[in-house]
Every structure is written in structure tokens, then in C-alpha cells.
Amino acid sequence: MWRKLLTILSAFLVFGVANQACAEDGYDLWLRYQPLDSAAKAHYRPVLTNFVVPNARPTIRAATDELQRAFKAMFGYALVQRETVMHDGTVLVTRADSPLLKGMDLPFARLGKEGYLIRSATIGGNHVTIIAGNSDVGALYGTFRFLKLIQTGQPIDKLDIIDVPKLQVRVLDHWDNLDRHVERGYAGQSLWDWQKLPLYKDPRYTDYARANASIGINGVVPNNVNGKAEILTAEWLEKVKALDDVFRPYGIKVYLSARFSAPIELGGLKTADPLDPAVIAWWKAKVDEIYRIIPDFGGFLVKANSEGQPGPADYKRTHADGANMLADALRPHGGIVMWRAFVYAAENPEDRHKQAYTEFQPLDGKFRDNVLVQVKNGAIDFQPREPFHPLFGAMPKTPLMMEFQITKEYLGFATHLAYLGTMWEEALEADTWRPGKGSTVADVIEKPVDADAITGMAGVANIGSDFNWSGSQFDQANWYAFGRFAWDPQSRAEDVARDWAHLTWSNDPAIAEPIVRMMMRSREAVVDYMTPLGLGHLMATGHHYGPGPWVADLARPDWNPVYYHKADANGIGFDRTRAGSDALSQYAPQVAAEWGNLKTVPDRLLLWFHHVPWDYRMRSGRTLWDELVSRYDRGVDEVAAMQVQWDAFKGRIDQRRWEEVRDFLAIQHREATWWRDASIAYFQSVSKRPLPAGHAAPPHDLDWYKAIRTPYAPGRGE
Structure with a gap:
């Protein structure tokens, strides 16, 4: 009997080991x-x-x-x-x-x-x-x-x-703090274990480099743009050098986010004025020190005079003054500056959509040739949908670098399936009409402004210490897609999704093709249940988790969702025509004419540029109110359809990954329904309109949704 039991146990162990070997976890x-x-x-x-x-x-x-x-x-x-x-x-x-x-x-x-x-x-x-x-x-x-x-x-x-890559600089920006907290990160702690560096180099660093090289990424910024100056000290530079040593064989350069006030915080100076000789000398000496430690250092990424960060405006200097001072220090070593154009100020009453253009466009042609101005795809802040940033095409003498957000700060975090390739394709293929028809955003960032000018694209990374790297299996697709679009901004989102699905899930078209179809519809579903018809920034305070269209009590006007939707008894939407903020005037006349006319503006951007009556008749024949409710329901229904499709793959995809996606889709459906119900409850309280026939009322009153609190949602700042 014991011999028989031993035989059964042995068979079980062998079978178990074999199954475990075949199991996949996404690593x-x-x-x-x-x-x-x-x-x-x-x-x-x-x-x-x-x-x-x-x-x-x-x-x-x-x-x-x-x-x-x-x-x-x-x-x-x-x-x-x-x-x-x-x-x-x-x-x-x-x-x-x-x-x-x-x-x-x-x-x-x-x-x-x-x-x-x-x-x-x-x-x-x-x-x-x-x-x-x-x-x-x-x-x-x-x-x-x-x-x-x-x-x-x-x-x-x-x-x-x-x-051949169409862009020279293809870089991941990690918003990782030195304590390993990742701002807007949903995949665990920072990958960089600074405490163990430089003596211990985690083998994951090599696998990270392999993955980046496989999609053509050639640069990494390991520290947060809201960074600490300590990263520039000798002790920390040795840690950065250890990463650089791992990355170098894979063609990856290391860059650092540089805090503009470092001469004060590290150098003991009384000022960080970029035109002050002592400040200029401090940065030159610091850059020389960096290159002695890291000879192939790439350069600096800088966030200045935005969201409380120090910058040249503190000394009544321009962004060009600040960027050029750093660029001059880097030039002898071949380094570059990536200077972010994401700026807005609390004391500035101008429409936030306009502020970056107002500050940067007059500086066209005034930046050194080793400066890239890094511009977000839209003028607000990585919303589920935005029109392309008006700076693209408006600074023909300045190299502009696209900045996309791979981590899904405003798109449901890691648990919502949202393939961002469609978002990026939409932005890149947009026609700026500068200098004429057919001048797309992709053309703007691809074409060097002169023979020696640099080109580039940056992506805010979604990578962390989770074993599957990105917090979910499908978020890996966005890392992959970013590399492909950075290599070739003319890429097609569907082709990229198809490659990823075949590589990641199965070469069987009966599995891969339905997955591609899910991916191609997924981001539009998120737009529908979060910010339909051109709405934006309706998320809850701080962590941006869940709906908060009613929020109106924050110190800065443009931190409040009510600032963006401006819903009242008469209608909804932000008037950016000449009768409103006139943000449309920052685009080429042909773009402004299309988007400024209610008859020609696409439905997807309607409320971004217009305050529209609730009873306005849409192209569908429905009133705006009825269309809004229909879009919310369409988004929730799409998630339900993805659940049905994924269920059909049971037994055809490895169990561990299949179960994770199944569970994440369940979370997404629950939260999409929350978004739908809370948003409709709020906007109905403002519009005073009845729900259209066939659309269910939210199961709770508005106060119930307002009372929801999620203070420990991940990904917040320090």
C-alpha cells in the first residue's frame, strides 16, 4: 500500500512540476x-x-x-x-x-x-x-x-x-522617488533598489534593459520630475553609474531629472538665477563631475515653474534662459536638455489650456540646439481624450519632443484594460495645418528643425516591482506600443496591437485576433464611461481615482472638475471659442475654424471647445443630454462585452494570466458602472432632465456617491 501511495505521490509531484513549468506570470x-x-x-x-x-x-x-x-x-x-x-x-x-x-x-x-x-x-x-x-x-x-x-x-x-528609427531620443521617464514610491505608479514599488546599489545590481535591471532594447528604447530617466536634488550628489551618482553599466550594452543612456534649485540646496548658493555667474559655474562643475563618473551620461530632464517646482521664472528669467544655461554646461560632453513645457500657475487666471503656449511660443528659436522642449500630447494633463497640443506646429525653429503617459493616471490605473496605442495614433496623425494641410503632429516631431537638431519622444513609465512589471498583463501592451511609436511615429495602433497579442498571448489567430479587437475598442470604452463627448478632468481629488465631477472646493480653480465641465442649468462644456477663453486661436486658422463651429467640430471634442445647451440636437438625432447618458452606458456595455469575450478564452490561455485578466475586467466593470452612475446622478441634478427611455437610473442618490472616500488609492505624490 505504501508503495502504491508513493507511486501516486511521485506522479502528482511530476505532474505538478510540469504544470508549474508551463505556467506563466507575465514576467x-x-x-x-x-x-x-x-x-x-x-x-x-x-x-x-x-x-x-x-x-x-x-x-x-x-x-x-x-x-x-x-x-x-x-x-x-x-x-x-x-x-x-x-x-x-x-x-x-x-x-x-x-x-x-x-x-x-x-x-x-x-x-x-x-x-x-x-x-x-x-x-x-x-x-x-x-x-x-x-x-x-x-x-x-x-x-x-x-x-x-x-x-x-x-x-x-x-x-x-x-x-531605421525616425526619432533619435526614445526615452522612458520614471516618476520614481528615492524612497521607492512611484508617483502615479500602479505596479508596486520602484524597480530601483537604491539602498542596495551600487554594489548589488538586481538581475531584473538586465531584463528591463533587454525589454527596452527589443522595442528600440534608448534612454531612461530613473528619477521623478518632481525630484530631489540629492540624486546629483557623488554618493547617488555612483548608484546611477551602476544602472548605467547594466544598461550600456543594450544601447540605453541614463538621464537624470535635475532640480532647478540644486545650486541652493547642494551648493550653498543664495540663488539659482540661471544668469548668475556663480550659478553657471556651479552647474558646469556639477556636469563635469557627472561625466567623470558616468562618461556616457545623456543629460537632464527638467520640470520648472510648474506645480510648485522651482525654475527660472522665480528670477524673472525665461524658460529659454534656464534651459540654455544647462545646455551650455552639457554641450562639451554631448549631453542634452529635455525641458518640459507642462507649466501652469495658480495666480494665472488664463485658461489652463492656453498657458503653456503663452509661455513657450514666443521663445521659438531662442533655445540652444541641444535642447528639446518636451510637450505633452494635450494641453491639460494626459486626459482620456484631449485635442493635440497647440504648440505642435507653432514652434518651427525649436525641436519639440512628444511626451506621452504610459502609466494610466487618468484611465483607471492598472486594473482597467485601456490600450493607449489608439490614443497616441490619434494624437500623432492629427493635422496641425502648419505650415499647411497634411502637416501632422508626427511630421512635426520627426522632421529636424535644422540639420543638426535632435528629435525625440518620451513616455512616463508604467513599470514597477510587480512580477509582471506593469501591474497588469494588458498594461504591458502600452510599454510595448510606446517603444514602437517612438521608433516610428507613423506606426498604426492595430498593427502594433496585433504584434503584441501574438507575442504575448498566442500565435493562434482565433485567440490573437479577438484580443486585438478588444484592445482597439478598449480606450474608447474608458472615454465613454469617464469623459464622453470632450469632457475632461472629472476625476476625484489628488489620486484621480473614481469620479468627482462635483468637486469645487480646491484652492486652485483648475484643480476642480467644475472648472472644466462648467455644467449649469443651461448646458455643459468649456467655451474656448472667441466668445469664451479663445484657446482655439492658438491653433492654425483651419483647425480653429473646424473645431470652433458646432456644425463641424467632431462629437469627441464638442464639450472641450463649446458650452452647449442640454437640448442641442446631436448628429445622432438625440439631444445632448440623451447622447451623454447613451455614451456612459455604451462604455459600461463595452466592458461587459470584453468580459464575455475573455470568458471564451478559458482553457485556451494559461490559467494564471487568464484568471488575472478575468478578475481585472470584473473590477473594471464595477468601476465603470460607478463612474456611469455617479456622473449621471450629478449631471442630472444640474440639467434637471429626465433619463432617456431605456436607460436605468443610478441605484443611489447623488449624496451617496459624493460620500465615497478612497484616501489610500495608489500612485499619489509624496
Whole structure:
């Protein structure tokens, strides 16, 4: 009997271990390298038997290590490493100056510093695959692209691929504080364990770098824009250097958020005036010190004179004065300044939508050529939907850098499925009409303002210490999508979603394609149940969790949701036409004419630019009030539809990840319903209109929703 029990127990343990090995938790992101079936192995094997490593430089070693990791996982065998001898099935990872490519007419002149080519070729009579660039990092990027082809089942026997990034600076901004709290972060603590640095480098740092390199991200700002000056001290710079050492083989530079008042707080000066000689000298010495410790340091990110942060305006200086002072200190070392255009002031009565344009547009052409002005996609603050920022196209002599928010501060945090690729595509393909029709936002940020000017895109990271990196499985898609859009702002959100779904969930189209459809509808659903028809900033105070359209008691007018929706007995919406704040005048005349006319403004931006009567007849034939209620219900219904779709995947997706998404969709449906009910209860109390037929009344009165408190919602500031 004991022998029988032991046999059963042994079988159970073996079965359990096998299942655990197959279980997934999201840690591998889109680099899962799942085992291929026998047919796929037989298909690929003739062109994949060995690889040649012509040198052992760190970045090439990172590329070949990735090849080995992938092949062991997908094929169950390692490629044979050779030094110079070619055989059929060789993968050659190198760069343009390799002697192995001598005499081959390859288009390296088209690749720039970071581009790559993947070419099926014949060398010495052997059929080989060349992965190469003008730099080692180009070859690394090409390696990840090559592996993606195999992961997604693409043919690799007749390859002729050239790919070049359209933007030079592709950077993640981490809003991570030195105590490991992440402002607006929903994936646990900061990834950076500063207490253990520089002596202990968590292996996750390497995996983080691998993931970034796989999508072309080449820069990281590890500290918060609302940062502490201590990061610039020698003790902390040694910690930053340790990160930089890990990231360097993956083509990633480290930048730092620099506190403008650091000369006072660290240097003992009485001023931080950017035109003061002592201040200029302090920053020059500090920058020199940084480069002695971190020779390939990228430069500074600066938030100045916004939300209480110090800046040049404290000394009656301009943003150009402040940025140029830092740029001059960085120039001898090749460093750059990313100067944020997110500015607004409590004492400024001007429409907040207008303030950044008012401050920055007159400075066009006055910034040094190693300064990028970093502009959010919209003029307010990463809302579920905003029109494109009016600065795009309005500063033709100044390099403008797009800033997107990957972390979902205003889109339901980590638990709401909201694919942001559609939001970013909408912003990038918007026509600025400057200098003429067809001048999209993507064109503005891609085209250098002069031959030597830099281009770039920044994303506020959604990454933390959670094992799945982003707090949810689907939020990984936004990290992935940011990298793809930063590489090519002309990317299509659906194509990016399809690649991610196949890499992350399944190569089976019966699974991947419904997931893509869910993703493509998801952000619009969030807009519908949170901020339909151009409403914005209706979130609760501080943490921005849950609805608060009634909030009117905060010290600053533009912190109150009532400031943005301006609902009254007559109607709703912010009048930004000439009769109102005239924010529309900051756009090109053609854009202002379209959006300023009730007959031509898209429904999605209606209440952003117009105060509209409740009984206004919409394109649908419904009144504005009825349309508003219908949009709230449409958003909730879409989440319910996503739940039904996800339930159909049970047993077809690994259980752990399937259950997590199922549970998060349940949270999203509950909170979408909360948003719908609370918002309708409030706006009905203002409009005094009955609900349209077929739409249920909120189950509680308005006071019940107002009484809800969530003081410990995650992601708040310090």
C-alpha cells in the first residue's frame, strides 16, 4: 500500500512540476520564446543551425546571448557558435565594418547610427542570414526583430529588411522617488533598489534593459520630475553609474531629472538665477563631475515653474534662459536638455489650456540646439481624450519632443484594460495645418528643425516591482506600443496591437485576433464611461481615482472638475471659442475654424471647445443630454462585452494570466458602472432632465456617491 501511495505521490509531484513549468506570470513580457511545434522546427532548422560572432564586444554579446536564450527555449537546442567559418544556416550578427562582409554591396549608408538590415545572402557558397548595422546597437535591434519574425511564425529564408528609427531620443521617464514610491505608479514599488546599489545590481535591471532594447528604447530617466536634488550628489551618482553599466550594452543612456534649485540646496548658493555667474559655474562643475563618473551620461530632464517646482521664472528669467544655461554646461560632453513645457500657475487666471503656449511660443528659436522642449500630447494633463497640443506646429525653429503617459493616471490605473496605442495614433496623425494641410503632429516631431537638431519622444513609465512589471498583463501592451511609436511615429495602433497579442498571448489567430479587437475598442470604452463627448478632468481629488465631477472646493480653480465641465442649468462644456477663453486661436486658422463651429467640430471634442445647451440636437438625432447618458452606458456595455469575450478564452490561455485578466475586467466593470452612475446622478441634478427611455437610473442618490472616500488609492505624490 505504501508503495502504491508513493507511486501516486511521485506522479502528482511530476505532474505538478510540469504544470508549474508551463505556467506563466507575465514576467517574460513579449519575449516569451515559447517552444515551437515539430512542424515549425522542421521549417526553420535548415536556415538556423549556427551563428558567427566576429567579436566579443558587450552589445554584440548581448545580441548573441539573446539568440541563444531564444533558441534554447523555442527549438530546444543551442546554436553552434563559430568564429569566422561560414556554413549553411549561419546567422551572422555584426556591423558594417566586419571583414566578413567585405565586397558585399549592402546599403549601410541608409541605416544611420541605429538602423539595421536583415538580409538573406550567400557567403562563400553558404546560405546565411546577415543581421548588421553601422553600430553594435543596430545589430542588437536587428537581432530582436529577427527573433520576432520566428516568434510570430514568419518566413525567414528570403529576408531583405531595412529599418531605421525616425526619432533619435526614445526615452522612458520614471516618476520614481528615492524612497521607492512611484508617483502615479500602479505596479508596486520602484524597480530601483537604491539602498542596495551600487554594489548589488538586481538581475531584473538586465531584463528591463533587454525589454527596452527589443522595442528600440534608448534612454531612461530613473528619477521623478518632481525630484530631489540629492540624486546629483557623488554618493547617488555612483548608484546611477551602476544602472548605467547594466544598461550600456543594450544601447540605453541614463538621464537624470535635475532640480532647478540644486545650486541652493547642494551648493550653498543664495540663488539659482540661471544668469548668475556663480550659478553657471556651479552647474558646469556639477556636469563635469557627472561625466567623470558616468562618461556616457545623456543629460537632464527638467520640470520648472510648474506645480510648485522651482525654475527660472522665480528670477524673472525665461524658460529659454534656464534651459540654455544647462545646455551650455552639457554641450562639451554631448549631453542634452529635455525641458518640459507642462507649466501652469495658480495666480494665472488664463485658461489652463492656453498657458503653456503663452509661455513657450514666443521663445521659438531662442533655445540652444541641444535642447528639446518636451510637450505633452494635450494641453491639460494626459486626459482620456484631449485635442493635440497647440504648440505642435507653432514652434518651427525649436525641436519639440512628444511626451506621452504610459502609466494610466487618468484611465483607471492598472486594473482597467485601456490600450493607449489608439490614443497616441490619434494624437500623432492629427493635422496641425502648419505650415499647411497634411502637416501632422508626427511630421512635426520627426522632421529636424535644422540639420543638426535632435528629435525625440518620451513616455512616463508604467513599470514597477510587480512580477509582471506593469501591474497588469494588458498594461504591458502600452510599454510595448510606446517603444514602437517612438521608433516610428507613423506606426498604426492595430498593427502594433496585433504584434503584441501574438507575442504575448498566442500565435493562434482565433485567440490573437479577438484580443486585438478588444484592445482597439478598449480606450474608447474608458472615454465613454469617464469623459464622453470632450469632457475632461472629472476625476476625484489628488489620486484621480473614481469620479468627482462635483468637486469645487480646491484652492486652485483648475484643480476642480467644475472648472472644466462648467455644467449649469443651461448646458455643459468649456467655451474656448472667441466668445469664451479663445484657446482655439492658438491653433492654425483651419483647425480653429473646424473645431470652433458646432456644425463641424467632431462629437469627441464638442464639450472641450463649446458650452452647449442640454437640448442641442446631436448628429445622432438625440439631444445632448440623451447622447451623454447613451455614451456612459455604451462604455459600461463595452466592458461587459470584453468580459464575455475573455470568458471564451478559458482553457485556451494559461490559467494564471487568464484568471488575472478575468478578475481585472470584473473590477473594471464595477468601476465603470460607478463612474456611469455617479456622473449621471450629478449631471442630472444640474440639467434637471429626465433619463432617456431605456436607460436605468443610478441605484443611489447623488449624496451617496459624493460620500465615497478612497484616501489610500495608489500612485499619489509624496
